[in-house]
Amino acid sequence: MIIGILKEPVGESRVALLPDSVKNLISWGVSVLVEYGAGAKSYSPDPLYQEAGAEMKSRLEILQASDMVLAINPPSLEEVGRMKPEAVFLGQFNALFNQEFTQYLIQNQRTAFSMELVPRTTRAQSMDVLSSMATVIGYKAVLMAANLLPRFFPMFMTAAGSISPARVLILGAGVAGLQAIATSRRLGATVFAFDVRAAAKEEVLSLGAKFVEVEGAKEDKGAGGYAVEQDEDFLNRQKEAIHEQASKSDIIITTAQIPGRKAPLLVEERTVLAMKPGSVIIDLAASSGGNCALTQPAQTVEVNGVRVVGVDNLAGTLPQDASKMYGKNYLNFLKLIIKDGQLNLNFEDDIVAGTCVCHQGEAVSPRIAQLINT
């Protein structure tokens, strides 16, 4: 079996598999082709892939020769058309939203897996690219805020007087939010956090942050551990609580998301205006509409001395470790679909079925099947 690894597009610094992961894959009895320059932006030049046992090839050679093509971002539709009809594509192409790509795969009888569909179960944790990237993003958001803040994070007692610690408010305590809390605490900030899921409170407290309470949040056990949309009354009380905290905060990092929905608006314009000049808001939900009313995707807006950063592909700013985590997640998933060096698709396995967008043109993931039948 031949597995090809594509170079990512301009603007993406990660790669699906670093040389160490390629070496591991080759030990399973498969051949690996890697596109020239695929690891360059992750500081893994071609000779490292060759030492790991891979052959370097052009993009077209890889598309035409591979039984399985791996990438993070998807190739163009035209490039998919150049792959062998029975070849499998594995990437992270946001299949529920990138409907043009999903429809093309189905109409052209292709087989494809999209890693954001990996079920969020205990057994699938080692394959969960969303958690891996959220870890990178939560960490990097704090460093970004610390760089922009005109103050220290930790408390200092110096001969020139004492400096009080920075006060950080984290909205949404999922994977990225918890990492942001832990990183802010390591830098010495006083941290407050908020989430609508009651289970998040204990995790927030265990990381040494304080939990901001707003009574009456709606939860749904059927949502698989995710948050659900809140009613207007709750959202209004929540905005009030955030407004009160925000005026005392130096930094707000927002991470609140609801799968398949626009991100909830939590920080109103009046709240930004109530913050001290020099304060910083990092909005990690910018690509799904933003948690702050003033957020512009991939831009920094300054109002009254408060900078609002609409974050875009923060995972790409840590390409070595982000690619390392990505590769490990991919290898753990590939163990389920490769046996004795050959492709072995067992759709009885809920992780394989849940991640498979389509097999030979048939939608397999229940979420994709539901989408195309509505």
Ligand code: NAD
């Ligand atoms: P996410 O990116 O979908 O959302 C981020 C956070 O925003 C969540 O904690 C959510 O509750 C919160 N949020 C949504 N609306 C909000 C609002 N109005 N106000 C404040 N907060 C709001 O979440 P995620 O980080 O992907 O994780 C979601 C859940 O999935 C967590 O319970 C996490 O522990 C669980 N999880 C499980 C696994 C696994 O078992 N494999 C892996 C990852 C995450």
